[in-house]
Amino acid sequence: MIATEKLLLISCLFQGIICNTFKAFMPQRIKALSGSCVLIPCTFTIEESYENDMVEPARGIWRTSQYSGNVFDSSRHYSENTLKAELLGNVTNKNCTTIIHHLKKNYSKSYVFRAEPLKYTFTQSVLLEVADYPDRPAISPSSAVKEGAPTSLACTAPAPCPREPPALVWSDTLDGSVEIEQVEQQDGTKAVSSVLMFTTSHLHHNKDITCTAQYPVGSETKSAEEVSTLHVLYSPKNTLVIINPSGEIHEGDHVTLSCSSNANPAVSRYTWFKVKGDNITEKSAEQDLTFTDINPSDSGLYYCEARNEHGAENSTAMQLNVASPATPCIYVVMGTAAVQMLATILVVVFIMKRYVFES
Known part of the structure; x- marks a missing residue:
C-alpha cells in the first residue's frame, strides 16, 4: 500500500501536478464531558476528477464504521439522528466540522465521515471518549529559573466544547499578572491557556502552585487540577554565625563558630574573617571555625562569607569574648x-x- 502511494506521488510529480486523494483530516482522539458538547474539526480532500460532483444539495454523514448505518445525517431533522449534532462546515467546500450536543457515555465510539453526493466514506476516523470528569490541565515550564528574572507559567486545558470553555484558576498569582487566551492545537481542537507572569524570588523556591480547570456543565461544575513545584536558583541568603557552646567562654574551652546560610544550589565555599581594628584577616575556608583550646588572644569580631555560583553574602560580625580564669592566690x-x-x-x-x- 505504501509503495503504491509512493508510485502515485512520483507519477503526479513527473506530470507537474499536485495529487489530490480522498482523505479526511480530523483529530485521532477527542475527550469530552458527559452532558456537555464537543466540536470535531474536520476537512477533506478528493481526487481532482470528482470535483464536478461537489454540488448542492450536498450533505454530511457520520457513521461508526465505513459500512455501518448512519448515526448522523445533516439532511435529517435534529431529533431524527442518533447523534444530536449539527454540521457547521459546508460539504461543497470540503469542510465537515461538526458539533455534537448533550453528550452521553454511550457516544464513546470511533466515527468516520461520508460525503454526499460523492457517496464516499473516508477511512480516517476520530475516537470520541465521553467521560464524567475532565483530564488534569498541563503546567509548563517546570525547569529552574534564576531569582529576579521575569518568568511565566502556562496552564493549558482542552476546551472540547467551544460554548462552555473551562475557567482556569491559580492558587497564588505570586504578585504577578494573568492573561487568558484561547489556542488552537495542532490537530485543530481548541484549548484555553492561562499565562501567569511574575518575578522570581528565593521565597518562591519549593513552593507548590495549583492550576484548577473548572468546566461548566449545565448547572454544575466539573473540575480538575494540576500542581507544579517552583524551583528558583538564588545566591546565599540569611547568612549568620552560630557560636557553640553559647554563653560565657573561658580560656581552654572547645569552641566552634558555624556559618549558616540558605542558597540554591547549596553554598560551595565558606570563608571566615577576623576583624581587629582596621585589619581583616582570613582565618579559614571551612563552614566551621573550631578552637580546640581557646585563649584570650582569640577574642575579637568574626564574620563569615557564604558563596555559590550566583553570588555571595556576608554574615553580621559576631563578638567573641574569652574570659581569663581568676588568679589562684x-x-x-x-x-x-x-x-x-x-x-x-x-x-x-x-x-x-x-x-x-x-x-
Missing part, C-alpha cells in the same frame, strides 16, 4: 579571711554561753 586570700571570720564567730558564741551559765 585570690582564692587563697578569700579562703583565709573566711576561716578567720568563722573562728571569731565561734569564740564570741562560746563567751556568751559561758557568761549565761555563770550567771
Whole structure:
C-alpha cells in the first residue's frame, strides 16, 4: 500500500501536478464531558476528477464504521439522528466540522465521515471518549529559573466544547499578572491557556502552585487540577554565625563558630574573617571555625562569607569574648579571711554561753 502511494506521488510529480486523494483530516482522539458538547474539526480532500460532483444539495454523514448505518445525517431533522449534532462546515467546500450536543457515555465510539453526493466514506476516523470528569490541565515550564528574572507559567486545558470553555484558576498569582487566551492545537481542537507572569524570588523556591480547570456543565461544575513545584536558583541568603557552646567562654574551652546560610544550589565555599581594628584577616575556608583550646588572644569580631555560583553574602560580625580564669592566690586570700571570720564567730558564741551559765 505504501509503495503504491509512493508510485502515485512520483507519477503526479513527473506530470507537474499536485495529487489530490480522498482523505479526511480530523483529530485521532477527542475527550469530552458527559452532558456537555464537543466540536470535531474536520476537512477533506478528493481526487481532482470528482470535483464536478461537489454540488448542492450536498450533505454530511457520520457513521461508526465505513459500512455501518448512519448515526448522523445533516439532511435529517435534529431529533431524527442518533447523534444530536449539527454540521457547521459546508460539504461543497470540503469542510465537515461538526458539533455534537448533550453528550452521553454511550457516544464513546470511533466515527468516520461520508460525503454526499460523492457517496464516499473516508477511512480516517476520530475516537470520541465521553467521560464524567475532565483530564488534569498541563503546567509548563517546570525547569529552574534564576531569582529576579521575569518568568511565566502556562496552564493549558482542552476546551472540547467551544460554548462552555473551562475557567482556569491559580492558587497564588505570586504578585504577578494573568492573561487568558484561547489556542488552537495542532490537530485543530481548541484549548484555553492561562499565562501567569511574575518575578522570581528565593521565597518562591519549593513552593507548590495549583492550576484548577473548572468546566461548566449545565448547572454544575466539573473540575480538575494540576500542581507544579517552583524551583528558583538564588545566591546565599540569611547568612549568620552560630557560636557553640553559647554563653560565657573561658580560656581552654572547645569552641566552634558555624556559618549558616540558605542558597540554591547549596553554598560551595565558606570563608571566615577576623576583624581587629582596621585589619581583616582570613582565618579559614571551612563552614566551621573550631578552637580546640581557646585563649584570650582569640577574642575579637568574626564574620563569615557564604558563596555559590550566583553570588555571595556576608554574615553580621559576631563578638567573641574569652574570659581569663581568676588568679589562684585570690582564692587563697578569700579562703583565709573566711576561716578567720568563722573562728571569731565561734569564740564570741562560746563567751556568751559561758557568761549565761555563770550567771
